[in-house]
Amino acid sequence: MKKITKISLIIGIIVVFAIVYYLYPKELDKSAELTSVRVDEEKTKNVEVVENEDSDIKSSVTNDRKQETTEITENTKETKPQTAQKEEPLPTSKKLEVPFIPQAPFQDWSEPWQNACEEAALLTLHYYIQGDKNVYKEKIKQEILDMLDWQMKYFGSHKDLKMEEVAEMAEEYLGYKNVKVVNNIDIENIKAEIAKNNPVLIPAAGRVLNNPNFTPPGPIYHNLVVIGYTENKIITNDPGTRNGANFEYTYNNFYDSVHDYIDGAEKNNPEKMLEGRKAMIIINN
Numbered sequence: 001m002k003k004i005t006k007i008s009l010i011i012g013i014i015v016v017f018a019i020v021y022y023l024y025p026k027e028l029d030k031s032a033e034l035t036s037v038r039v040d041e042e043k044t045k046n047v048e049v050v051e052n053e054d055s056d057i058k059s060s061v062t063n064d065r066k067q068e069t070t071e072i073t074e075n076t077k078e079t080k081p082q083t084a085q086k087e088e089p090l091p092t093s094k095k096l097e098v099p100f101i102p103q104a105p106f107q108d109w110s111e112p113w114q115n116a117c118e119e120a121a122l123l124t125l126h127y128y129i130q131g132d133k134n135v136y137k138e139k140i141k142q143e144i145l146d147m148l149d150w151q152m153k154y155f156g157s158h159k160d161l162k163m164e165e166v167a168e169m170a171e172e173y174l175g176y177k178n179v180k181v182v183n184n185i186d187i188e189n190i191k192a193e194i195a196k197n198n199p200v201l202i203p204a205a206g207r208v209l210n211n212p213n214f215t216p217p218g219p220i221y222h223n224l225v226v227i228g229y230t231e232n233k234i235i236t237n238d239p240g241t242r243n244g245a246n247f248e249y250t251y252n253n254f255y256d257s258v259h260d261y262i263d264g265a266e267k268n269n270p271e272k273m274l275e276g277r278k279a280m281i282i283i284n285n
Contacts, residue, residue: 090188090195095228098199099127100237100245103144105137107242109215112148118161118169119147120239121201121223126174128199129285147173160221162261163203163279170283178284183277185258187251191229193282199227199237201281205265205273206240208257209249213241220270221261226280 103120104113123143127135148158150173155165167179182189193200206219219240227246228235234254238244249257259276266272 090191093228093230094191094194095235095246096128096194096197096199098124098225098227098237099133099135100124101127101135101140101239102242102244103239104242105140105144112158113144115158115160116144116148117219117223117239118166119144121225122147122166122170122174124225124237124239125170125199125201125281125283129176129283160261160265163201163281166201166223167281170281176283176285180282180284181279182282183260183279185278185280187234187255190226190234190280193280194226194228198282198284199225201225202236202258203260203276203279204257205259205270205276206257207270208253208274210253211238211241211247211249213243213247217270220265220267220273 101120101124103116120140123140127133147169151158151161151169154169154172155161161169163181167181170176170179190200190202202224204222204224206214206222207217209218209222211218222240224236224238224240224244226234227237230248233248233250236244236247236249236254238247241247255278258278258280259273260279262272262276264272265276
């Protein structure tokens with residue numbers, strides 16, 4: 001009996017273990033399956049939300065990347081060395097048909113005409129750009145007086161004007177929008193503008209210019225207009241003399257004279273003018 005009882009007990013234990021073995025994992029799997037479904041449902045919900053947000057994010061990132069790509073491309077275009085284009089050689093000589101505007105239309109060299117070269121030179125460019133060939137003494141006289149009156153109100157005095165101030169007068173008084181002052185120029189820069197049909201206004205140390213028509217020793221500061229050039233000379237309309245139309249200077253003499261006005265260049269210190277920058281004014285209509 002004891003053996004039977006032991007055997008029965010062992011068999012009972014085995015049956016219990018068998019039941020536990022076959023039944024418990026299934027319940028665990030069901031629980032795990034339910035948990036997995038819940039997690040998957042939550043994931044699906046999150047994905048939908050994230051996808052909407054992610055769509056925006058992707059769109060934003062894509063746009064940012066597009067912008068970055070564009071900027072890089074543009075910068076690359078700007079910084080990428082370009083194939084050098086062969087420049088057309090300048091003509092050996094060229095001369096523009098530019099009206100001659102004297103600073104003293106009636107040969108009166110008292111003030112204000114003695115120092116009206118800036119106004120006359122600027123009017124020279126103005127007449128050329130406007131295509132006005134009607135140069136009448138009375139008209140020129142009045143135009144210069146009007147410009148001087150404007151200067152008194154705008155600058156507070158009639159004074160020697162630096163190139164920036166002459167350019168300012170071209171903009172504020174004459175109404176031009178495309179006025180450029182170019183510094184550190186050379187003869188080739190001037191010739192290049194003439195080749196493009198642009199006469200240029202030049203500041204000069206007047207006493208360096210070899211012009212026999214100037215009353216000695218010549219003006220300390222002077223403005224004139226380059227209207228052309230030959231193989232070895234610069235052609236100007238020089239308002240400082242009645243004989244200034246088509247007046248020619250050698251390259252060397254002219255270039256040596258090119259200096260913008262500099263403070264302190266007065267009668268007792270005319271050499272100060274030689275410290276002024278080499279500059280020119282270009283007006284494109």
